[in-house]
Amino acid sequence: MIILGLESSCDETAAAIVETGDGARPGDARVLASVVFSQLAEHAHYGGVVPELASRAHIRHIGPVLKETFQAARWTPEKLDAVAVTQGPGLIGGLLVGLAVAKGIALAAGIPLVGIHHMEGHLLSPFLADPLPDPLDFPFVALLVSGGHTILLHVRGLQDYVFLGQTRDDAVGEAFDKGARLLGLGYPGGPAIEKAARQGDRQCIAFPRILLDKKKFDFSFSGLKTALKVQLSRQKTGEVPEHGLHDVAAAYQEAIVDTLAFKAIAACHHVGCRRLLVAGGVGANLRLRERLGEVAAAKIALFFPPLSLCTDNAAMIALAGWANLRQQPNPRWDSLDAKARWPIQEICADGV
Ligand code: KG4
Ligand code: ZN
Numbered sequence: 001m002i003i004l005g006l007e008s009s010c011d012e013t014a015a016a017i018v019e020t021g022d023g024a025r026p027g028d029a030r031v032l033a034s035v036v037f038s039q040l041a042e043h044a045h046y047g048g049v050v051p052e053l054a055s056r057a058h059i060r061h062i063g064p065v066l067k068e069t070f071q072a073a074r075w076t077p078e079k080l081d082a083v084a085v086t087q088g089p090g091l092i093g094g095l096l097v098g099l100a101v102a103k104g105i106a107l108a109a110g111i112p113l114v115g116i117h118h119m120e121g122h123l124l125s126p127f128l129a130d131p132l133p134d135p136l137d138f139p140f141v142a143l144l145v146s147g148g149h150t151i152l153l154h155v156r157g158l159q160d161y162v163f164l165g166q167t168r169d170d171a172v173g174e175a176f177d178k179g180a181r182l183l184g185l186g187y188p189g190g191p192a193i194e195k196a197a198r199q200g201d202r203q204c205i206a207f208p209r210i211l212l213d214k215k216k217f218d219f220s221f222s223g224l225k226t227a228l229k230v231q232l233s234r235q236k237t238g239e240v241p242e243h244g245l246h247d248v249a250a251a252y253q254e255a256i257v258d259t260l261a262f263k264a265i266a267a268c269h270h271v272g273c274r275r276l277l278v279a280g281g282v283g284a285n286l287r288l289r290e291r292l293g294e295v296a297a298a299k300i301a302l303f304f305p306p307l308s309l310c311t312d313n314a315a316m317i318a319l320a321g322w323a324n325l326r327q328q329p330n331p332r333w334d335s336l337d338a339k340a341r342w343p344i345q346e347i348c349a350d351g352v
């Protein structure tokens with residue numbers, strides 16, 4: 001099956017063509033082409049994604065991105081078997097652009113169109129790695145960490161996901177981005193904090209590790225951001241000793257990665273699973289990878305998709321499209337609409 005994937009939920013305009021295997025193994029899929037246009041330059045100046053600018057940039061770039069994707073794959077729209085598009089969650093303007101284009105292609109080619117939950121794409125993304133991480137297989141626990149989400153799932157099989165927990169307030173990517181803003185670093189904040197933290201002393205400030213109850217898998221990061229704000233203002237007034245940028249960044253990052261690592265490994269033990277997958281933009285953080293390794297010891301195998309699959313792309317959406325079409329080969333899409341909010345529980349086995 002040859003599937004076109006489209007992704008436009010945030011600030012990446014992406015298209016990909018993926019060839020899936022005949023069987024039920026996601027690892028048999030091959031990426032024929034994957035093109036991602038990052039709008040970073042358009043938003044960097046504002047310190048975050050500006051929804052209106054993002055929608056307009058998607059409109060400008062989706063045509064050229066699609067053209068480049070078909071050229072790179074040496075494929076044409078008439079030869080596609082299906083289209084998969086991110087239906088949500090995300091910024092409504094961007095989602096609508098992707099959906100409109102996807103509907104046009106599916107209608108013209110007379111092929112099925114399937115709407116995908118963005119995070120289902122992320123959790124299947126490691127199966128697109130070449131070579132495949134060994135021994136990646138179901139079941140595994142997925143820690144999905146991005147600019148909009150912090151989610152723990154027990155992935156028992158294809159389309160068999162059990163919800164374990166998620167953030168109650170800020171997503172972990174937001175904690176990085178907002179923290180970076182307070183520290184006067186650029187956007188996106190994750191890579192900026194990671195870079196600044198490299199030469200810092202992680203232990204110099206004891207930032208709070210929130211919700212570390214081992215039996216609960218929800219997260220909270222808004223208090224940490226406030227703790228950083230308080231620390232910086234107390235440093236200014238001389239109430240606490242002055243720490244430099246590198247040290248504060250290192251201590252702040254350590255509180256985040258510590259919380260993620262303890263929760264994720266505790267979740268693995270809780271469901272009796274010995275594999276942990278980390279996906280989403282924050283998964284690129286090397287200190288997070290190192291800390292997870294320390295907490296997991298030798299008991300749990302860790303999987304991290306390559307960087308190009310960690311961040312938003314459309315190949316993962318095409319693969320999730322294949323997983324959905326195996327269950328429902330002819331989904332109705334005449335009324336398919338964008339969902340800016342779409343709780344992850346709705347695609348889980350025990351969904352609300
Ligand atoms: O998954 P993603 O590319 O986009 C969505 O939000 O869907 O994730 C973007 C987030 C941003 O908040 C960014 O600061 C964070 O991932 N990020 C990082 C790193 N690289 C990107 N956070 C920590 N360390 C990094 N190296
Ligand atoms: Zn994402």
